[in-house]
Amino acid sequence: MDDDLPTDFQVIVVGTGMVESIVAAACSRIGKNVLHLDSSDHYGGLWASYNFDGLQKFIKEVNSDPKRQQQVYNLSEKWYIEKETPQEEKKEEGQDKTEDSKAEPPKKVWSQANFTSEYRKFNIDMTPKLLFSRGPLVELLISSNIARYAEFRCVTRVLTWLNDRLMPVPCSRADVFATEAVSIVEKRMLMKMLTSIVGYNEEEMNNEFKDWNDKTFKEYLTHKGLTPNLIHYVLYAIAGGTDKMPCLEGVKECKKFLMSLGRYGNTPFLWPMYGSGELPQCFCRLCAVFGGVYCLNRPIDKVETKTVDEGKTMVTIESKSKTLNCDHLVIGINECPKELLSPEPAESCDISKAIFITNGTILPSEKEPLSLLRFPPLTEEDNAVTVLEVGPATGSCPKGLFVVYFITNKVKDAESDLMPYAEKIFDMSGGDQTVTSDKPKCLWSLFYNAADGGGAGSGAASGADGVFVCAGPDSGLDFDRAVSQAEEIFKQICPGEEFLPRAPDPEEIVFEDDVTHGPEFRREDDDADGDAPKE
Amino acid sequence: MATNRSGAAQRPNGAPQTKVCQFKLVLLGESAVGKSSLVLRFVKGQFHEYQESTIGAAFLTQTVCLDDITVKFEIWDTAGQERYHSLAPMYYRGAQAAIVVYDITNQDTFGRAKNWVKELQRQASPSIVIALAGNKSDLAAKRMVEFEEAQAYADENGLLFMETSAKTAMNVNDIFLAIANKLPKSESGGGGGGGGAGAGARRLNDGDAPRASSCCK
Numbered sequence: 001m002d003d004d005l006p007t008d009f010q011v012i013v014v015g016t017g018m019v020e021s022i023v024a025a026a027c028s029r030i031g032k033n034v035l036h037l038d039s040s041d042h043y044g045g046l047w048a049s050y051n052f053d054g055l056q057k058f059i060k061e062v063n064s065d066p067k068r069q070q071q072v073y074n075l076s077e078k079w080y081i082e083k084e085t086p087q088e089e090k091k092e093e094g095q096d097k098t099e100d101s102k103a104e105p106p107k108k109v110w111s112q113a114n115f116t117s118e119y120r121k122f123n124i125d126m127t128p129k130l131l132f133s134r135g136p137l138v139e140l141l142i143s144s145n146i147a148r149y150a151e152f153r154c155v156t157r158v159l160t161w162l163n164d165r166l167m168p169v170p171c172s173r174a175d176v177f178a179t180e181a182v183s184i185v186e187k188r189m190l191m192k193m194l195t196s197i198v199g200y201n202e203e204e205m206n207n208e209f210k211d212w213n214d215k216t217f218k219e220y221l222t223h224k225g226l227t228p229n230l231i232h233y234v235l236y237a238i239a240g241g242t243d244k245m246p247c248l249e250g251v252k253e254c255k256k257f258l259m260s261l262g263r264y265g266n267t268p269f270l271w272p273m274y275g276s277g278e279l280p281q282c283f284c285r286l287c288a289v290f291g292g293v294y295c296l297n298r299p300i301d302k303v304e305t306k307t308v309d310e311g312k313t314m315v316t317i318e319s320k321s322k323t324l325n326c327d328h329l330v331i332g333i334n335e336c337p338k339e340l341l342s343p344e345p346a347e348s349c350d351i352s353k354a355i356f357i358t359n360g361t362i363l364p365s366e367k368e369p370l371s372l373l374r375f376p377p378l379t380e381e382d383n384a385v386t387v388l389e390v391g392p393a394t395g396s397c398p399k400g401l402f403v404v405y406f407i408t409n410k411v412k413d414a415e416s417d418l419m420p421y422a423e424k425i426f427d428m429s430g431g432d433q434t435v436t437s438d439k440p441k442c443l444w445s446l447f448y449n450a451a452d453g454g455g456a457g458s459g460a461a462s463g464a465d466g467v468f469v470c471a472g473p474d475s476g477l478d479f480d481r482a483v484s485q486a487e488e489i490f491k492q493i494c495p496g497e498e499f500l501p502r503a504p505d506p507e508e509i510v511f512e513d514d515v516t517h518g519p520e521f522r523r524e525d526d527d528a529d530g531d532a533p534k535e
Numbered sequence: 536m537a538t539n540r541s542g543a544a545q546r547p548n549g550a551p552q553t554k555v556c557q558f559k560l561v562l563l564g565e566s567a568v569g570k571s572s573l574v575l576r577f578v579k580g581q582f583h584e585y586q587e588s589t590i591g592a593a594f595l596t597q598t599v600c601l602d603d604i605t606v607k608f609e610i611w612d613t614a615g616q617e618r619y620h621s622l623a624p625m626y627y628r629g630a631q632a633a634i635v636v637y638d639i640t641n642q643d644t645f646g647r648a649k650n651w652v653k654e655l656q657r658q659a660s661p662s663i664v665i666a667l668a669g670n671k672s673d674l675a676a677k678r679m680v681e682f683e684e685a686q687a688y689a690d691e692n693g694l695l696f697m698e699t700s701a702k703t704a705m706n707v708n709d710i711f712l713a714i715a716n717k718l719p720k721s722e723s724g725g726g727g728g729g730g731g732a733g734a735g736a737r738r739l740n741d742g743d744a745p746r747a748s749s750c751c752k
Contacts, residue, residue: 005619042624043623043624120657138739141739142739142740147738147739147740148594148738149625150625150738150739151628151629151736151737151738152736152737152738152739153735153736153737154737264737264739270739273628273629273736274624274625274628278624278625278628281623281624281625282625284616284623285614285616285623285625285626288614288615288616289594289614291615293615293618293619294615294616294618294619294621295619295621296619296620296621297620298619393735393736395628
C-alpha cells in the first residue's frame, strides 16, 4: 500500500510521541522535508490515549512482548464488576427501590459488557498530563498557532488530603478569602506570602533564599509562621511537594502555580479534550500541513549511519524492505533499536501509575468536576501522589463514569505504591453498585510502571551522528520537559532557525497565482484537482 | 494576575444581529479527487488546473448565510495524512459535518469514498452530517461512476449527495449550503459520542479571557 513512499528526506522522524511530534512539526514548519513514521497503527507512542478496545489490545501486546516492557511494565488489569449485567432482575429491583423515595434515576449497574459495547466513548491516557495555563506548552501552542487544533477544559478544583479527608484547596485570591477553612489571620499570612513569591524575579528569588539552599521548603514555611493547615496547602497542594522538598524548588513551583492562575478558569490547569494523547496529533497535523509525509504501521528494522563527503553524515533506514535516506533521524526511545541507545543504563527512578474507572466523582459537586488531587505521602517512604479525575465532559468516558489517574515516583511497584491511596478515596470492594456510599465504586483498574524519561542520561541523547533519540514521558505534571527536549533537538538539526514560528491564519493566506508561496508553503501533495503523478 | 475580561465585553452585543453558528467540517476522500479544489472554489472562488495543494487549504473558513442565521464553516483538509492511511483521530473530533469526495471518472475513488463514510460512522460523532460529492462532473465524457449508483448509495446511508465541479463551480456552493441547512442550529452541535466538545471546552488564544462557547461566537 505504502510502497510509493518517497525515499529521500532531510529529516525522518520515527515514533509519534510528544517530543518526536514537536520536532517533526518544527522541522516541517521551517521548510524541511519531513517523513514521520510510527510502527503502530495509532498516534502517540508512549504518550497515546486509547479507547477501551485499543487499551485491551495494548495491555495484551505489552504483556506478551518482553521487548515492549522496557518502557512500560508490570501491567496488571482488574475488574470489580460482573461480566454481564443480570438484566431482568437487577433492573426491576432497582426500580422498585426508588419509585417512592427519590426522583433520581437508579444508579446504573455497569458490567464488563457495557464497557465493551461503549468502548468508543473511552479515551484513556497512558501519559496523562495537565497544562499550566502559562506553562511552556500552552505558550508554544498559542505562539505557533497550533492551539486552533485542540480544545481544552479547565481543571475546576485542586484538592488535597488533609485530616483523613478530601479538602478543596483555596488557590486564587477569591478562593482564599471565600474559604472557611482558614481564619482571617491565616488568610492575611497566606496572601502576604503568595504575593511576595509571585513578585520575585529570578535574581531576587536567589537573593531572598540564599540562606535556604540546604533547607527544605517546609522549614521555610514554618519559619514564616504559617500554621500547619496552611503549610499543608502550600507545600503539598500548591507546590506539589513533600517534606523533603528543597526550599528554592518549592518557591519556584509555587510561583509557577500562582503565575498560571487567572488566565483560564479558577485553577492554573488545563486538560485537553479527549486526553493528553491528542496533543502529539496536533503537532503532527501542523507538520503535515507544511508538507510532512505521514505513514503509520511502518516499523523500521535497521538504522545505519555513514559518512559521505566532507564528514557529512547520512542516515539510512530499512523499513519493510525499503531503504529510506535522511540527513537527520529523530527517533522515539520506544522505536529505537538497542544499538542506538547509549550503553550506560539511565539511572532513574521509574514511575508508578494507575488508572481507575469509577461510577462517581471522588467529591460530589454541583457541576461535573475536573479535579487535580495532590496526596501528601501517607508514610515516610512514600512519595507524593498526583491524582487526576476526568469525567464524561472531557470525552474520556461514557456518562456516569469517571476516569482517575494516579501517578507517583516508584518505590516498590505500582500496585503496592498506589493501592493504599486508592483505598482512601474509592470503594474497592466490588460490591453492589446501587448502594450509595460516601466513596465512588471502583469498577476497573490498571496498575503499571513506566520508565521515567525525565531521568538522568536520557536527554537529547544520540547514539550516532545525525541520530537523535527522544526520551519517553517523564513524571512531571506538565509537558515542560518534552517541549524543552524537542527544542534542543530542533536547534541541533536546524541551527539558527526559529522554533515553530506562528503559522498563518486562514485569512492571511493569499492564493493568487503570481504570489510565490515561499518554501515553507510548498507541499508535496497530489491532492489537487487533475491527475497529479504519484511519487 | 489581573484577568482582562474586556475582550469579551468589547464585542458589539446589543444590536440585533443574526446568530452566527460555527461548525467544523472535515473533508475526506482519496488523494487527487479534488478535495482542496472544492474548498478553494467555495472559499476563494478560484480554480487552478495544476495547482499543488497549499497550506491554506488545510484550514479555511467560510460563512454561509441562511435566512436568520449565519453558518461559519471551519473547513479542515486532510493535509495529505490520508495518503498512507494515517489520518489522526483528532481530525474527526468535534466535526459536525463532512464532505466525502470521489472522482466521477475513477470508480476506485468511489469505492474508497464508501470506506471513508464507514470510517466516519465509526470514528465521528453519531450526529455528523455527511455529504457525498462526486467531483469533476465537467469530465462527464470520462465518467466511470453513474449518478444513479451514487445517489442510491447516498440514499441508503442518509447522505446528502451532489455531483460537483470545482472547475466550473457547479454545485459547489450548493453542497455547502445544503449542509448548512441540514446542520442543527440550536446549541453547540455534536455532543455525546465521539465528537462535539460542547459547552465549556475552549480553544486557547492570546487573550486572557477567551470566550467559552465553541458555537455562536
